[in-house]
Amino acid sequence: MTLVMENVSKVYKDGPKEFKAVDHVSLKVKQGEFIAIIGPSGSGKSTMLSIAGALLSPTNGKILLDGENIEELSPKKVTKRRLEKIGFVFQAANLIPYLKVKDQLNVINVIAKNKGQARGKDLLRHFGLAHRTNNYPSELSGGERQRVAISRALINDPKLILADEPTASLDSKRGREVVEMLAAEIKNRGKAGIMVTHDERVLDVCDRVVEIRDGRLEN
Template sequence: MNETKRVEKGDSPPVLATEAIHKSFRAGSVAVPVLTGASVVFREGLCYTIQGVSGSGKTTLLHILAGLEAPDSGRVLYRGQDISRFSRKRLAGWRAKAIGLVFQAYHLLPELSALENVNLPALLLGERDAKPGWTLLEAVGMAHRCHHRPWELSGGEQQRVAIARALRNDPEILIADEPTGNLDEKTGGEVIELLLDLQRSRGKTLVMATHDVRLARKGDRQLVLTGGKLEPAAWPRAPAEPQEAQEPEAFSGRSENSSLLRPPGSEMKL
């Protein structure tokens, strides 16, 4: 990707933003903080990587972004709209249409074929056309395995099917949680290149969590989750990368409608 394209994409509209997200979990009578003011903007068509050690809160943050968990305080804004104000039905519908999820453990239904698994998100919205699922299986190199059950597929093949499923409803945003965590290095590398190729060619916003610095370097914007906050990555430039990825921008506090939403001290300082 050349620098000109990076600048053009950097000017794209924000599609998702977090505003001073806090989240704690109970350990007996003690509240253990996981997120302590995570704020960032995610723009259209860019890949954001979030690197952090196990237990740093990456999965919790992704769940909050997708509306699967609610923060203790702070907000998630989708095109300027606070998703916490959505009704349960509207939130589920938004997630089904706007968000594509890729998990470490694949989460394919064992009784369904690869094609049926890919088409399941559309079926839940009342669409019965199987052709888009077939097209997506072709795109991930799995059309020849369309009638196989998950237990008949390798880990890499299952993750390819899971990526196709995530794209089935043509979401604006892909959220991937350790997508190579269950794969060997070679297979994981192939899956990541496939995911990035599909993200770029289809103009999706990708938010991907990983503990692997080598994988995190592949993002257009590279973040580290540490101490419950998101910071721009500061590791040395990889020898194979001629250009550094641009730093992520702080959440400006403005919605799509330009209304001021800036809480004191909520922004990531770069």
């Protein structure tokens, strides 16, 4: 699994004015590689991640997922690829408040028309949540909620994992645990991973750190 971004730009227009949120970015993430994207607020980190995850179309450039140009697919096929190949972890766990932990994962199986209940049980066990399967989000700690969110992101065994500030709502210990879990999944199961973060305490867990400023990659 590889992700390749080739000369990608995202331009927003406000009348005659233009703003480049992402400016001619090229990036390759290989199988088993976990990279961090850092940069000041407003530098284009989240926009870049949204483009990588096919949530946002670039103004220019190519997004290649396993050699397939996402921009050449129909909207229906893009949605299918996201379900099949991409797992998202966000700053907030975004769990459905009225669903128990086990059902947070099962609802993805229903949407994707998968039969992944056994994998859901395995993931919850793997992330130390086997005793929480019948709890609601309000009954979980912040770290537990984020671990459920990671389990949900992994339920379809995606090839690409994208995490947007996954430690923002966690203390130092829990934040590091979450990032180490993501890194282990990426390395042990041959996935590609990108994490946008302001948290310098977890950068050593990543294979590579890339900085973005004013929409352009610095290194």
